[in-house]
Amino acid sequence: MEKMITVLVLLIMAEGTLSSGWSVTFENKVPCALKGSSVEFRCSYTYTDGETVRETAWQRGTFKNGIWTRVKLSDFPSYENRFKYIGDLQHNCSLAIHDLQENDTGYYYFWFDTNKYGRSSKASVYLSVTGLSARVYPERVRAGDSVTLECRTSCQLPGTVWFKDGNPVAKPQFQAQTEDSGNYLCAVEGHESEPSDPVVLDVQYPPLNVSIEVNYTGHLAKGSSVNLVCNSAANPAADNYTWYRGTVSSSSSMLQVGSGQVLSLVSVEASHTGLYLCQARNSVGENNSTEVLVTVNQTDTFSASTVNRVILLVGIGVKVVIMLLIPLVIIWVWKKRCNSAVDKKEHSHDYENISTA
Numbered sequence: 001m002e003k004m005i006t007v008l009v010l011l012i013m014a015e016g017t018l019s020s021g022w023s024v025t026f027e028n029k030v031p032c033a034l035k036g037s038s039v040e041f042r043c044s045y046t047y048t049d050g051e052t053v054r055e056t057a058w059q060r061g062t063f064k065n066g067i068w069t070r071v072k073l074s075d076f077p078s079y080e081n082r083f084k085y086i087g088d089l090q091h092n093c094s095l096a097i098h099d100l101q102e103n104d105t106g107y108y109y110f111w112f113d114t115n116k117y118g119r120s121s122k123a124s125v126y127l128s129v130t131g132l133s134a135r136v137y138p139e140r141v142r143a144g145d146s147v148t149l150e151c152r153t154s155c156q157l158p159g160t161v162w163f164k165d166g167n168p169v170a171k172p173q174f175q176a177q178t179e180d181s182g183n184y185l186c187a188v189e190g191h192e193s194e195p196s197d198p199v200v201l202d203v204q205y206p207p208l209n210v211s212i213e214v215n216y217t218g219h220l221a222k223g224s225s226v227n228l229v230c231n232s233a234a235n236p237a238a239d240n241y242t243w244y245r246g247t248v249s250s251s252s253s254m255l256q257v258g259s260g261q262v263l264s265l266v267s268v269e270a271s272h273t274g275l276y277l278c279q280a281r282n283s284v285g286e287n288n289s290t291e292v293l294v295t296v297n298q299t300d301t302f303s304a305s306t307v308n309r310v311i312l313l314v315g316i317g318v319k320v321v322i323m324l325l326i327p328l329v330i331i332w333v334w335k336k337r338c339n340s341a342v343d344k345k346e347h348s349h350d351y352e353n354i355s356t357a
Helices: 002-019 304-356
Strands: 023-026 032-034 039-041 043-046 053-064 067-072 083-085 095-097 106-114 118-120 125-130 133-137 140-142 146-152 160-164 173-175 182-188 199-214 226-235 240-246 255-259 262-265 274-281 286-288 292-294
Touching (some): 133 182, 146 182, 199 274, 199 286, 226 240
Parallel strands (some): 032 125, 140 199
Antiparallel strands (some): 053 106, 106 118, 133 146, 240 255, 274 286
């Protein structure tokens, strides 16, 4: 019995001596990479003198049938054509994985076999694959407020860059202006082709560039109609419009004459002459347009439609008169011809009487 124990101890010691030169060393045991990019596990391995490496393989830790086990990457369909062993059969055991996905996160192990023993590294590499998460806060601001852009990941990455509607953003912190509304996204420098999902910044401001549009030129004819339209640029859009009118001599004392984006002046009178102003308002604030002068002629004038109706009636009247005159002319011509024939007949009888005598 003692001899058997001694032999076992010697075998264990012998195996420990042979395996004492075996090791796998990772340059970075907790690498982190961006989704869609590539990663390289840099590592080296050693073994006892006199051994020859026959085979190498990279494995990934996974639960299989409820048991934690190591499976070769070549056995995962999801890694097909995405990993490459860039080491050798000497001492380099580096591995590259391309087009990383977030489900590639996990533990990875290196395994090699010599002509004497096969060994898997007890040490492991834990890979974290991260996506980018863009954030803008506050998401809704008023013009002039401060805005901060934040690009978040699950691990430390190099510097990030920002884009608004495809154009570079100079700084991740700024005072919001009206033109800063839009879609923002971030990316890691050097990996601009793998950006984050976009986030929206909504910059609100009161009505700007308020103006009045009129659908006539010159002076208005008394009795005609005109529409005045109030336009503005605002976010949110202006939802309240108020119209004011003042005299030409005193625009400071203006009276409210209507509401709504369109002011309709129907059948204008001389009293409608004056300076018109529109006030546009939204939840952020309000602004006024410049004044527009509306002048109504004092005398009545025919509108184009009235003139057209008169011309039409005159034309119809002329046609009626002509149609009535034509029969009269025909009758007059016929009677004249008949009278002329009678006269000729009477003269011819007189001549006959004279000849007979």
